Amino acid sequence: MVKIEDFSVESWMDKYENDAKYNIAETCCASISIDQLRELSEDKQSNSFDTSKPLTYGAIRGSNVLRSNLARLYSAKSTAALPAENILTTPGAIQANYLCAYALVGPGDHVICHYPTYQSLYEVPKQLGAEVDFWRAKPENEWIPDIQDLNGLIKPNTKLIIINNPNNPTGAVLRKSLLTQLVELAAEHDITILGDEVYRPIFHSITPIDPEFPPSLLSMGYKKTIVTGSMSKAYAMAGLRVGWVASRDPEIIEKIAQARHYTTISVSQLDEQIAAFALHQNTVHSLLARNIQLAKTNLQLLERFIIKNDDVCEWVKPLAGTTTFVKFHREGSPVDSVDFCRRLMEKTGVLFVPGSECFGDEFKGYVRIGFVNHTDVIKEGLDKVTQFLRKELDNVQLAS
Template sequence: MVKIDKFSVEGWMDEHENKCQYNIAETCAASISIDQLRELSEAKDKDIFQVSKPLTYGAIRGSAALRTNLARLYSAKSASPLPPENILTTPGAIQANYLAAYALVGPGDHVICHFPTYQSLYEVPKQLGAEVDLWKAKPESDWIPSIDDLKSLVKPNTKLIVINNPNNPTGAILKKSFLQQIIDVASEHNITILSDEVYRPIFHSITPLDNEFPPSILSMGYKNVIVTGSMSKAYALAGIRVGWVATRNPDIVEKIAQARHYTTISVSQLDEQVAAFALDQNTVHSLLARNIQLAKTNLALLDKFVTKNDDACEWVKPLAGTTAFVKFHRDGKAVDSVDFCKKLLEKTGVLFVPGSECFGEEFKGYVRIGFVNHTEGVKEGLEKVTQFVRRNIDDVELTE
């Protein structure tokens, strides 16, 4: 029997997210309805659902419309267009990441995983029998890991390097030249790179005009790259449960496709139709503009919060994505982040995610904040947190 450890962050959300008043833990850009999606489109009269179409399994590897739209996005500013057949759709990015590991690693293999990050990215390879080393980033380095550390972690049996760009929970990004260094290490040892790009392209604090702006690693010329994404985070449509795997290596596509047959067979036709409409050229630019502007507006609120409470918290300001990793302390000692989050929720109705429980014991005092929710809720919630810090932080336990 496979040993499955507790999925801490999802367990925390499952327990608390439907009982809070201010959910500032949710990592999706504020979700939208079908009606709102249509309003964002320049093709408002276009049908989203083909209601006369029989609800069969549909296109097993993903609908032509959806895969074509995704291929177009990945081919932008790339010297080599990505064929639609190099994309497989999945029920969310979590399934995409699972399938990539399931198809490529097992007992006797070694995996290196960017850390801190979403737990499944390193736990699933462990469950499959692989040895996993964490490639750790630290706040004093702006949450950017060391290439020398990566080189030192490589073993003869290293099969996969896993990165998360933009990063959850820190909001840090691995920039273009840094991505090239990762590729250089991987190509030297013929290692496949799995890049979870689920928060791409929410870049709120760096512009495409910056020379170091990170492209999708899929467009950087290394064949043994897999990227995953979804409609949940950057595209504000978590409820349709659509994700994908993309690679330029047809052999990898086939391996993952074969693994996929054992899990989901196909993705719901209805979900894929909504996703295809959202990623159509008539809609996607307005949708992303809405979400990036929301990120910029709310990040300014969070920045003011950190400044106002700088005697009690600190951070490395995020550059992209929807999350920030903020450390709370008292009298020079980190607070117990679980106790902080529980008492905060009880006193104010505000939900944060405790870093020490959900991302690693070493992240004492850290909480993850999902700040790209509806602005009014973020504003009111952060005001409640300020009141809590002023009135109740002395009641929060400290770490040893």
């Protein structure tokens, strides 16, 4: 029997999110409706989906129009165009990541994973029999891991290096120079790199004119790279359940396509039609502008909250994505993040995610905050947290 560890962050969300009054744990940009999506489009007369089409399985590897729109986005800032056939659609990025591990690693293989990160990125390779080591990022280095540490982790059987860029939960980014070093190191050892880039388009605190702005792995010139993405986080449509895998290596795509046959015949036609509409050049720029502006506005509220409560909390300000990792303490001692989050939920209806429960025992006092929900939810929720800190923090247990 496969040993399946509890997926802590998803279990926590499953338990609490439907009862939260202020969900400040959500990692998606504030979700939009199809009607709102159409309003954002420059072509408001176009149908977002065709209801006259028979509901067959559709295109097995993904609709041509959706994959073409994705290929255009990945090719925009690259010297070489990405062929649409080098993209496979999946039911969300979580399955895209699963399929990459399922197709590429197994017993006897070694995997290195950027850490902290979303649990499935390292747990799935473990379930498949691979040995996994963490490439650790630390707050004292602004949550940026060291390339020499990565070099020291590589073994003769290292098959895959996994990164999450921008990072969940910290909001940090691996910058261009570090990505260049990563690619050079992987190429030297002939190791495939998997980049979970689901938060990639949401750059709220670093701009493309910055010389260290991180490009997509697909534009770094190394063939043995894979990236995954989805409509959930940056594009505010988690309910579509549309994700994708992309690589410049056709052999990698074929391996993943074969693995995909065992899990997914196809992705819903209706979901893919709406995703294609959202990613069309008439719509995607307005959609991303809406979400990036929401991130910028809400990050200002969060920064004011941190400054107001700097006697009991600290952070490394995020550069991108929708999340940040905040450490709460009492007289310098970290709080028990699980007790903190439970009491906060009970007293105020504000939902945070406890870092020590959901990202690793070593993250004592840390909570993950998702700050790109609707602005009124963030503002009112953070006000409730400030009141909680003033009245209830002394009752919160300290981390053991």
